[in-house]
Amino acid sequence: MEDYIKRILKVLVYIESHLEDTISVEDLAKVACYSSFHFHRIFQLVVGETAHHYVKRLRLERAASRLAHSQQPITQIALETNYETPSAFTRAFKHFLGESPKNYRLFHKEIHRMEKKLQNLPIIQPDSIDKITDLSVLFIRKSGPYESSSEDAWTAMRKFIDDQHLNHHGKLRYFSIAHDNPMITSEEKLRFDACIYTPDPIQPQAEIGRQILKKGRYAVFTHDGPHSDLDPFFDRIVFKWLPASGETFDESRVSFCEHFNLEYVDSDPAKLITKIYFPLQ
Secondary structure: HHHHHHHHHHHHHHHOOOOOOOOOOOHHHHHOOHHHHHHHHHHHHHHHHHHHHHHHHHHHHHHHHHHHHHOOHHHHHHOOOOOHHHHHHHHHHHHHHHHOOHHHHHHHHHOOOHHHHHHHHOOOOOOOEEEEEOEEEEEEEEEHHHHHHHHHHHHHHHHHHOOOOOOOOOHHHHHEEEEOOHEEEEHHEEEEEEEEEOOOOOOEEOOOOEEEHHHHHHEEEEEOOHHHHHHHHHHHHHHOOOOHOOOOOOOOOOOOOEOOOOOOOOOOOHHHEEEEEEEEE
């Protein structure tokens, strides 16, 4: 089972990096080093849904985000979501979210009007806008409500760190990625990654995978205090800073957090420090 998980994690990272490309089951089977026949069964066993449904779902979730937060024509979004016609995209989208793309966009326009009321949020500015290089990290992914999946992921990661005796040299860096928008993705499918960077040459194993925090421009913000306060802090970035900044969010990369002072997570959360990396075009 450990070998299954290790190989399927490589496939999940591949899918997330190639959502706008044509992805065949045969390609995914090659990434996992399985025959197509065995890959179908193993992917569904590990992930809980077929590879076809998983890819389709992630593409439609990305399309929903673009409908809500960009002015791209629906036809363009349909084509970039790998649908040959807008009508095929509309049918799939309505089946997935219960609304047509047009109605979904109108609904979110109403939300955006309400968001204007958030202008009273405190002003926030990034510490800097940096260009970073690719950073390869080890990660453990858990799915479900973020409150529980984040705790499960970090519990498993701490065990891995202890088992591998990684904490003795103080060179670890701790990162987290909350991949999905709870307003779009159903709770049980929300993806959370607990990640570490270590200079030690450790290979992926069992539920430990490897992925790249992608290079590019990032606005870097610092949050002091409990992790439970990160959501409203992130709202200030999205609804206050971004519209006024003239910058554009880069959907091809994920936002991620780097965590400091984690020894205080239970004893004194006020001492926690979190750097938020917000990707920009």
